[in-house]
Each structure stands twice: as C-alpha cells, then as structure tokens.
Amino acid sequence: MRGAQGDLLRLVAAGHAESRAELARLSGLAASSVSLRVEELIGSGLLVEEGAGTSRGGRRPRRLRLSPSAGLLAVADLGAHHARLGLLDLSGTPLVVEERPCEIADGPEATIDWMAAAFEDLLAAHGPPGVPLRGVGTGIPGPVDPATGRVVAPSRMPGWNNFPVAERLGAHFDLPVLVENDANLMAAGEARSWPKCETLMVLKAGSGIGCGVMVNGALHRGRGAAGDISHVRVRSDSSVTCSCGHDDCLEAYASGAALMSVLNEQGIEVRRPADVVALVEDGVPEATALVRNAGRLIGEVLTVLVNFINPDAIVVGGSLSPAEPLIASIRAAVYERCLPLATRDLEISTTRSGPDAALLGAGSLLLDAVLA
Amino acid sequence: MRGAQGDLLRLVAAGHAESRAELARLSGLAASSVSLRVEELIGSGLLVEEGAGTSRGGRRPRRLRLSPSAGLLAVADLGAHHARLGLLDLSGTPLVVEERPCEIADGPEATIDWMAAAFEDLLAAHGPPGVPLRGVGTGIPGPVDPATGRVVAPSRMPGWNNFPVAERLGAHFDLPVLVENDANLMAAGEARSWPKCETLMVLKAGSGIGCGVMVNGALHRGRGAAGDISHVRVRSDSSVTCSCGHDDCLEAYASGAALMSVLNEQGIEVRRPADVVALVEDGVPEATALVRNAGRLIGEVLTVLVNFINPDAIVVGGSLSPAEPLIASIRAAVYERCLPLATRDLEISTTRSGPDAALLGAGSLLLDAVLA
DNA sequence: CCATCTTCCTTCGAAATCGAAGATATGGCG
DNA sequence: CGCCATATCTTCGATTTCGAAGGAAGATGG
Known part of the structure; x- marks a missing residue:
C-alpha cells in the first residue's frame, strides 16, 4: 500500500471521505490524480464503488467504500479476568465480537498464546474465505512503552513487567502488530464517534x-x-x-x-x-x-x-x-x-461507542500501520 | 512564498535544516527537487549559501541560511507595566530588543496604537534599509481566542475583554498578525532551545x-x-x-x-x-x-x-x-x-531562552504565517 | 599517497501530479 | 420544461517530482 494510495485508503477507511471529491479536498491532491488512483485501487479490489451519495447542489458523488474483501483486523481488549476479542474489516466495522474468560494473572506467555489461538478460532469461524488477515492488535490494562511494545511497570499484572508483548504476538502472525494501553485504545475508539x-x-x-x-x-x-x-x-x-x-x-x-x-x-x-x-x-x-x-x-x-x-x-x-x-x-x-x-x-x-470502544480504537490505530 | 518552497524556507528558518541534504531528509522531497528549489530561492534572494558545514564522514555540506535581507518581524511581549519589543530576522534572531514602560490598564486602543508606533520607531532606528517588515506579533498577559485574535475574559486587563487585538494591530500593518497569550509564546520560544x-x-x-x-x-x-x-x-x-x-x-x-x-x-x-x-x-x-x-x-x-x-x-x-x-x-x-x-x-x-523567550516564540509562530 | 568508503549535490530521462477545460449529473427557479 | 448554477468526475497537455546514476569533496586506513 504505497504512500499516497495508502493515504486515500486511510481517508476512506477512517470514514473521513466518501467520494473522489472529498478525497481531493482532504488529501490535498488534484482531483484528477485522485481519480487515477481511485481507479487503480478499485482495479486492485481494495475499494468498491457503492451507489450514490446525496447531492450538495450538483451532481451526486459516487460513494466509495473499502471492499469487504480488502482484509481483516484481529483485535483484543484484555481485562483482568476476561478478554473481548473481535474481527474488524478494514473500515473498522466489527464482524464479530466475543467475550471470553481469560486470566491475565496466568502471565504473558500463556495469555498471548491463548489470544493468538482465539484469533485463529474467530477467523476459522467468522472470517470470510479468501479475505486475508492484515494486522493484529490488543489493549493491555497497564502502561505500554509506545516505542518497543513492552509492558512497563503495570500495577495489577504480575509477571508482565517489561515483557515484549508486541514481539511475542508478532511471532504468531507475520503482520503489523499493535500493543497499547486499554484506556488509550478507548480514546482512539471514541474519537471516531466524536x-x-x-x-x-x-x-x-x-x-x-x-x-x-x-x-x-x-x-x-x-x-x-x-x-x-x-x-x-x-x-x-x-x-x-x-x-x-x-x-x-x-x-x-x-x-x-x-x-x-x-x-x-x-x-x-x-x-x-x-x-x-x-x-x-x-x-x-x-x-x-x-x-x-x-x-x-x-x-x-x-x-x-x-x-x-x-x-x-x-x-x-x-x-x-x-x-x-x-x-x-x-x-x-x-x-x-x-x-x-x-x-x-x-x-x-x-x-458513544459502547463496550467495544477499545476494539474500535485498536482497529483505528492499526489501520495507520496496515495502510502505511 | 508558495507551498513547498515555504516548507523549505521554514525548515531553514526554524533551524531544523542547514544543508540541501538535511532539507531532503526532513521535507521528504527528493534530493534533486530540493536542489532545484534551493537554487530558485537563492536566485530570488531569500536564501544565501554561507561557507561549509562540518563533514559527517563525506563531502562537507554547503550551509544554507536565510538572507538577512529576506525580511523582518516586529514582536512584542506586553506586561502589566512594561513591554518588551524587538525586531527579528526571519530566522528568529533578534536584531534589537528593548524594554519600555507601558501601562496595560490604559486600555487596548491606546496600548496597541502605542505598540504600533514603537514598532515604527524600532524599524526607523534599527531596521536595515530595504529590508521589508513581513509580520507583527504580540504576547498578551491573558487568554486569547486562537480563532479570532480577541482577548477573552482576562483577569487583570481592565477594558480588554473581548477586544479584537489582532484586528486593531492589523489596521496599522497590512501583514500577517499574531496575537497570543504570553505564556504560550514563552513555550513556543523555549521549544527552540529544547x-x-x-x-x-x-x-x-x-x-x-x-x-x-x-x-x-x-x-x-x-x-x-x-x-x-x-x-x-x-x-x-x-x-x-x-x-x-x-x-x-x-x-x-x-x-x-x-x-x-x-x-x-x-x-x-x-x-x-x-x-x-x-x-x-x-x-x-x-x-x-x-x-x-x-x-x-x-x-x-x-x-x-x-x-x-x-x-x-x-x-x-x-x-x-x-x-x-x-x-x-x-x-x-x-x-x-x-x-x-x-x-x-x-x-x-x-x-534556556532567557527573558526574550516570548519574543522568540512570537517569531517562531509568526514564521508559519509569513512563510505559509 | 592511493584506494575505498561516505556524504553531498547535480544531471537527466521516466513517472507522477497538476490544472484548465470539458463532460456528466443534479437541484432550483422561472 | 428549459436554463442556469453547482458539484462531481474525466481528459489531456504542461509542469513538477522522482530516482538512478554519476560527479565532487572529504574521511579513513593502509
């Protein structure tokens, strides 16, 4: 997803733009360049044209959306005694969300491996065939060093201090990995609703x-x-x-x-x-x-x-x-x-986002990594 | 100062870049494009080449600086009983700084008109001939609405509430005008030292x-x-x-x-x-x-x-x-x-910036407006 | 002192981007 | 209904930007 095209995809995925014209306004590119790129993106199956939007006094825009088959994100939100897990499409819309019991006190290795297995589970059960997984992310109830993806000095997570969560999770999936504090993810998720x-x-x-x-x-x-x-x-x-x-x-x-x-x-x-x-x-x-x-x-x-x-x-x-x-x-x-x-x-x-805020936030932040 | 060229100037002015190579790294443009632009900027007298920098293991970079004749900024920092006033070149380096008595309680009209006169004063006394004034800015000891440039509900500035400071100051100079809270200016000024x-x-x-x-x-x-x-x-x-x-x-x-x-x-x-x-x-x-x-x-x-x-x-x-x-x-x-x-x-x-921090900050923020 | 490496900068053909003009579609208004 | 204003999108030649290759200048290390 090379540079400028990633920008366009991100604008559509994040819900900021729905038409070529909006993309031109928000991306700063010329309308003609946007048209070219969008054509390519449609050609490669990442974008789809879907009906027409509402007129703002002139010709109606042709609505653009991320193709449902563009990819999936697997996201989780770890709590002390349970985890919420979900699959999102690249526009951040949830396909499935489940809550499963999970003891964070079991330690990082067990918990992360369990999470990876749960993701595979969800994919097998709910992932549309042929749609690739494009990124994984999780929220953690403690501080996370943004540079390294390690947990730092958590207060209620015995055994997790300084553990390289992103690395371990990345070992299961050769994909962009996001590890972030749970409240931060909630913030990113709510932001889409505000x-x-x-x-x-x-x-x-x-x-x-x-x-x-x-x-x-x-x-x-x-x-x-x-x-x-x-x-x-x-x-x-x-x-x-x-x-x-x-x-x-x-x-x-x-x-x-x-x-x-x-x-x-x-x-x-x-x-x-x-x-x-x-x-x-x-x-x-x-x-x-x-x-x-x-x-x-x-x-x-x-x-x-x-x-x-x-x-x-x-x-x-x-x-x-x-x-x-x-x-x-x-x-x-x-x-x-x-x-x-x-x-x-x-x-x-x-x-406004409800109990899935953190999952939505993980999706939102992951997009930046996936479409970089 | 159209778009991309303004970006390059700003990088040099703000002290982030000193050579074509650094400009290329920081601006994201290709080295060849940077060279072209820089050539134009030198041609139009805004940039000057000044000696060579220190080698980092290879050929020495040719140092770039803003031409001293590229323009001036007039900046002030209003206090309750006195004001600091200064002229800066476009790289934010002070030419003169003076402190003059000034009663903010005299009200906005009198104070701002006084400030404009003081700027003219400084220009006449210390402005190199032929170098144009490119922007004016001032710090205010109270809250300023960033959108309108009005003072809002200040606690110790009788008569200033809701006064359109930026507008009044702009009436004296047909130039970009900056009005900002004094502590905010200090922050912007210190930032250059950190x-x-x-x-x-x-x-x-x-x-x-x-x-x-x-x-x-x-x-x-x-x-x-x-x-x-x-x-x-x-x-x-x-x-x-x-x-x-x-x-x-x-x-x-x-x-x-x-x-x-x-x-x-x-x-x-x-x-x-x-x-x-x-x-x-x-x-x-x-x-x-x-x-x-x-x-x-x-x-x-x-x-x-x-x-x-x-x-x-x-x-x-x-x-x-x-x-x-x-x-x-x-x-x-x-x-x-x-x-x-x-x-x-x-x-x-x-x-680290000393008593001129707010003036330097005003210069730094004004640059963005002047080189937009 | 010479080969080699690094960094800085320029040259030049290829590719992307722009922007003006035009084509297409829609709402509003007499 | 026909015309105008408005907005969306495309076409196409002009311009800008890129990137690979190479030249320039200096560091390093025998």
Whole structure:
C-alpha cells in the first residue's frame, strides 16, 4: 500500500471521505490524480464503488467504500479476568465480537498464546474465505512503552513487567502488530464517534481508573503513561495508603475496586463493578453515596486537567459508567470549578461507542500501520 | 512564498535544516527537487549559501541560511507595566530588543496604537534599509481566542475583554498578525532551545502564574485557556478567596503578587517580583519560606499534569524563576509524587531562552504565517 | 599517497501530479 | 420544461517530482 494510495485508503477507511471529491479536498491532491488512483485501487479490489451519495447542489458523488474483501483486523481488549476479542474489516466495522474468560494473572506467555489461538478460532469461524488477515492488535490494562511494545511497570499484572508483548504476538502472525494501553485504545475508539472533537479525554472507570487523551486528533502517548490519573493525590479527611506506596491516591478512593472493598466491609457483597452499578440502580443508599463521592473526587482531578488541556469533550466509559450518579457528580465538580472559557462548549457524557470502544480504537490505530 | 518552497524556507528558518541534504531528509522531497528549489530561492534572494558545514564522514555540506535581507518581524511581549519589543530576522534572531514602560490598564486602543508606533520607531532606528517588515506579533498577559485574535475574559486587563487585538494591530500593518497569550509564546520560544523535547511545559512564574504547553512539537491552544493552572485548588489549612471567586486557587498562594502582598503585610516592602528574588538571595528567611511554599504548591499541581501529559521537560521562566528555592521545591514535589515512568527522563530546569523567550516564540509562530 | 568508503549535490530521462477545460449529473427557479 | 448554477468526475497537455546514476569533496586506513 504505497504512500499516497495508502493515504486515500486511510481517508476512506477512517470514514473521513466518501467520494473522489472529498478525497481531493482532504488529501490535498488534484482531483484528477485522485481519480487515477481511485481507479487503480478499485482495479486492485481494495475499494468498491457503492451507489450514490446525496447531492450538495450538483451532481451526486459516487460513494466509495473499502471492499469487504480488502482484509481483516484481529483485535483484543484484555481485562483482568476476561478478554473481548473481535474481527474488524478494514473500515473498522466489527464482524464479530466475543467475550471470553481469560486470566491475565496466568502471565504473558500463556495469555498471548491463548489470544493468538482465539484469533485463529474467530477467523476459522467468522472470517470470510479468501479475505486475508492484515494486522493484529490488543489493549493491555497497564502502561505500554509506545516505542518497543513492552509492558512497563503495570500495577495489577504480575509477571508482565517489561515483557515484549508486541514481539511475542508478532511471532504468531507475520503482520503489523499493535500493543497499547486499554484506556488509550478507548480514546482512539471514541474519537471516531466524536468527529468534531479535536481534543478528547476518555475516562475508563472500571475496577481501576484509566484515562486516554486525544490531542489535535491524535492519541497522546507521552512516555507510555500519559493519561494516568489514578495516582493523583485527592483531598480527603481520612488517609489511605495506595498500592503504589503513596497516600490518598484517587484510585484508592474512587476506583471500582475501592468501592467494592468498602461495600464488602459493610457486609454488602459485590464481586464486579457491574454489581455496584446494579446496587445504585436498586437505590441502595450506601452504594449511591459511594459512587457519588467517587464521581466528585474524579471530577476534582479532571478540573485541573480541563483547565490545562481544554478538551472538547470528556467521555466516560468503563463498567462503572452506567451509574448515573457517577457522571452527574463528575459534571457538577467540573462545571463548578473550571474556568468558564474551558467549560463553555465542553461536553461531558457517557461513551458513544459502547463496550467495544477499545476494539474500535485498536482497529483505528492499526489501520495507520496496515495502510502505511 | 508558495507551498513547498515555504516548507523549505521554514525548515531553514526554524533551524531544523542547514544543508540541501538535511532539507531532503526532513521535507521528504527528493534530493534533486530540493536542489532545484534551493537554487530558485537563492536566485530570488531569500536564501544565501554561507561557507561549509562540518563533514559527517563525506563531502562537507554547503550551509544554507536565510538572507538577512529576506525580511523582518516586529514582536512584542506586553506586561502589566512594561513591554518588551524587538525586531527579528526571519530566522528568529533578534536584531534589537528593548524594554519600555507601558501601562496595560490604559486600555487596548491606546496600548496597541502605542505598540504600533514603537514598532515604527524600532524599524526607523534599527531596521536595515530595504529590508521589508513581513509580520507583527504580540504576547498578551491573558487568554486569547486562537480563532479570532480577541482577548477573552482576562483577569487583570481592565477594558480588554473581548477586544479584537489582532484586528486593531492589523489596521496599522497590512501583514500577517499574531496575537497570543504570553505564556504560550514563552513555550513556543523555549521549544527552540529544547530541540529533543516533543512535549514541553513552560511555567511563567511572575506576578501571575501562567503556563504554556507544546504537545508533539506544536503549541497546544485548546480553547484559548489551555495551560491555565492559576485557578487550580490547592491543599491548604487556611482559606483564601481568589479574585475569580473560588477558594484556594494556586494563584492566591503562589503567584508573585500573592507573595508580595504577604511580605508587605509583614512590613517587608516589595514592589516587584524581582524584589522577592533579591530578598531570597539576601537570605531573608520570610521570603525564602514563602517562595519555598509557593514552589511546593506549584509542584503539587504539576504532579497531576506530569502524570497526565508525560512532558519531556518542564521549563521555569518568569521574573520569579531566578529564585533557587522555587525550582528546588518544584522539583522535590514532582519527583516525589509522580509516576516513575513519567519522571524517568523528565528534566526540570530554568529557562534556556532567557527573558526574550516570548519574543522568540512570537517569531517562531509568526514564521508559519509569513512563510505559509 | 592511493584506494575505498561516505556524504553531498547535480544531471537527466521516466513517472507522477497538476490544472484548465470539458463532460456528466443534479437541484432550483422561472 | 428549459436554463442556469453547482458539484462531481474525466481528459489531456504542461509542469513538477522522482530516482538512478554519476560527479565532487572529504574521511579513513593502509
């Protein structure tokens, strides 16, 4: 997929362009060059022409789409006790998504080999015959060094520290490989659902607290830990020591794990963050109060970041996100304390991409590698 | 300066490239095309060949520089009671820099007209004859809407709210005009001195507290308030109401103005932030303690941002920055509390560009407009 | 001092890209 | 319905860009 043609494909795949004219506008190439290239791409079976779009006052554009047989991407999102796995076509549309149990504590070798086998599984069961796999990618619940594809100092992944995940996964497939933090993938996935938002913060509120940032339309990786807010010190009366060794980390008060441990101590049995959401929906006051407090603490941290980054939107996802009081108190804290200029057009809402956000994000980022 | 040629000029002007070979590497153009273009640019008097560079194991490169007669930029940095003004050549090198008294409280019309006159002044006195002015720009001690060039909701600039600064300045000069927040300009200026740092936080500690951010080599503007940290709530025993109406803003404790007011209450007379620095250098314990506390508070705020953005460096500038205890306690707070991954290669130090950082930044940003 | 390697830069035919003009298709309006 | 304005897409000659080959200048190492 040599240079300029890859650019055109990417624009179509990412949903930015649907016609030759749009491609010309967005790519900066002359309309005639675009036509030539598109003809070639159609000739080689990567693009297909599909009906006509709506007129904007003149001749209707001929819609372009990636051919469903252009290729497949196999993507995964690893959690502590289960993994979501999916196959996407090159435009990022899911063919299948499954959730399977999987213990990350089994260590990297076992988990990655299991993932490779699961991908083969999905391909055999759902892959249209003759359509080649073009890339594989996975999200990891911990920091990933963007340069090397290694996991770096994860807090809840025993045995994974410094493990070369990308390398191991690449040994199974001779293809472009993507390994990225799960919250970062969520951010990349949500970005497709927020086309007007150049800078976006995506909060993953589950048993941990993660956050991914898109700045100017691109994922901001920093040194691999960018977006981390879980070990920010929060204002609090009591004093709790976090697993990281510091006192009063956000994670120690507002993560799903923290909420669950408090509830369990109070004799209210919960096993997963979703159970907390259920309690809130049932109107159990202890749970509601806890969730509301968590939202306030998270919101106070976001306050600093909103003033600093001025995002266009804050998206809340993760297994705790369906709990209404969570987002309500995040909103309250942010709107109350941030600069008017920063909140004037700021939208704070729950995920538009749903539980597959990370898989979609993996697809989106993989495209860049596959169509390079 | 049509497209591709502008790109080449910009690479030379910004100091990224010094030879045809480097231009070819950085611009992505073929070496032969670069040679052609460079020949034209030399022909039209914008570039000059100047001696030979150092060999990297083969033939020595022929050094390229922007012609001193290619053009001038007039830039300013407005403060509350004075302004720095300068002329730069197109490679951003200052020809003159002057500081003149100037009351921003006189309102936008008077100030901007004064600035225009001062620019004419400088040109008459120091502009080489026949070299055209190619752009003007200024820094403003308040938020600027990047889209319109208007000042938005500034806290200490009576009469400036919503004033179209860029428009008024443009009325004096029919040229590209840049209006930008002063801390943002400082960030753009420092960035040239930190060539290996893709993402950079630049703190301006003066009578106020400002901050500018470069993300992936580009200034991050957000909605015009990006980088604002002055109204972050800090942990504190007492309770102070800030001018913004909220309690316990960083600015109310750690800004130069706040330090000065405390010192004056204690009967130690200070009029400018530099006086505070002098007291610290004289070993006056009240001043040192205050500055150290300010550094700690600032550092605690930076903690959150460092974890989130993972900058490559934090640069401290502004009139308070020469006070050693300030940066020492910022360092202490950040290194103590941030994630190891975020601080591993993080450099925290004082300005490399000195007091002209904002002027240099204005030049750097103006170039993009002038050579577009 | 000479062969060899590296890097810088230019030359020149091949290939890609452009842009102006025109062909095609559609909506709007009298 | 016919005409105009608008937008999409193609054709084709002019221009730009590329890339392979080679010349120029210096480093390296016998």
